[in-house]
Amino acid sequence: MFTDYVKIYAKAGKGGNGAIAFRREKYVAAGGPDGGDGGKGGNVYFKVDSNANTLIEFRYKKKFKAENGENGQGSNKSGKSGENLYIPVPIGTVIKDAETEKILADLSNPEEEALILKGGKGGLGNSHFATSTRQAPRFAQDGEPGEEKELILELKLLADVGLLGFPNVGKSTFLSKVTSASPKIANYHFTTIEPNLGVVTSKYGDSFVIADIPGIIEGASKGTGLGIEFLRHIERTRLLLHFIDVSGTEGRNPVEDYKTINNELKQYSEKLAKRKQIIVANKSDMITDENAYKELEKIAKENNQEIFKISALTGDGIEKLMKYVSDTLKTLPKENLIDTDSSKEKVYTLEEDKRDEYTVTVENGVFIVKGEPVDRIIRRVNITDYESLFYLHKKLNEIGLTDKLKHLGIKDGDIVKIGDYEMEWED
DSSP: OOOOEEEEEEEOOOOOOOOOOBOOOTTOSSOOBOOOOOOOOOOEEEEEOTTOOSSGGGGTOOEEEOOOOOOOBTTTBOOOOOOOEEEEEOTTEEEEETTTOOEEEEEOSTTOEEEEEOOOOOOOOGGGGOOSSOSSOOOOOOOOOOOEEEEEEEEOOOOSEEEEOSTTSSHHHHHHHHSSOOOOOOSSTTOOOSOEEEEEOGGGSSOEEEEEOOOOOTTGGGTSTTHHHHHHHHTTOSEEEEEEEOSOTTOOOHHHHHHHHHHHHHHHOHHHHTSOEEEEEEOGGGOSOHHHHHHHHHHHHHTTOOEEEOOTTTOTTHHHHHHHHHHHHTTSOOOOOSOOOSSSSOOOOOOHHHHTOEEEEEETTEEEEEEHHHHHHHTTSOTTOHHHHHHHHHHHHHTTHHHHHHHTTOOTTOEEEETTEEEEOOO
16 A cells, blocks of 8 residues: 555653762862763654655554663763664655644655754753862762654655546556556546656656555545545656547547646646646547537647647657657756755754743742743752752742742742642742
């Protein structure tokens, strides 16, 4: 089965804790603190695997975790950093934040990789907290947790030309004629249940890739049938060949088919609806009503589109069409059709304006403090240690929390709650 959309959970490694240790050497009367730092947690990367074609592996494994950093040790020995985790995906995979649907990375090039989740920083050992007045600190920092996210992986075909049209209009037969692909072909609807790729050889000019997109039906843009999955694959093609059955053997109206399909494109994406399109009037060897073809020619002219009459079954008209396709592709630039961050390394981090934001609210006389800056400070101290608490107060004062609490009217004996901890205020 062709798998092109999965949801997974990934977590970067936690940073190791800093060590609380003191020098113990012979002939040294008062050894100082020498606790080492914790190692950094491993990052989570996604990397293009040239041997992968689908996201099928992610149907069986949906949780991924990078290695944690090791704790620090005495004698100023730092803990080992956790190993980074590299998750292989097929070329053309788009990675999104499942909660916000923000695009985090668009892996469209061979061997490309993207850092998606950062490992937590290692905690500092107690040797960092020694001062002239605190010569033997008995506290160290805990390591920070790694970033974690539920992610959406979406595979979009990377083809130059997309074959578009209703089911059973001859797209698969055409693909088998112009490439070495061997799609399943039969005279019933939805023969193609997954996109087929084929490469056109240099016989028609420069080589290029054609994708036979499964037939689209009315209502596809709203999810009817497998509509959204089909339309997703067309997004990356530079040129569309719109196949229309002009034979009349199934009682279809070519003009109505043309309008219906283009309406679905427009409903799905205005940008996609404006993509360069060539009308391919297929099954011309079995035409029963020439007026139907003439109507299609008229609408092609009204929309400033080229129209080619072919028979995928007999091969008539294919050579001329493919020559035109090859020449047209040379005028269409290859571009990344998905808007992502312009930087080469696409990294997910907390937005900068939110990294330094926190809020203070008063509920039933309790001052509740929430936000990444305070959470980051409190999870790295030992709340039960007096010296560590002194350090905590110092850091909270540095980010302006003390002034903010005083501005809100806090007084001696009031309770301040940060995370799971409650502390009594003393001025």
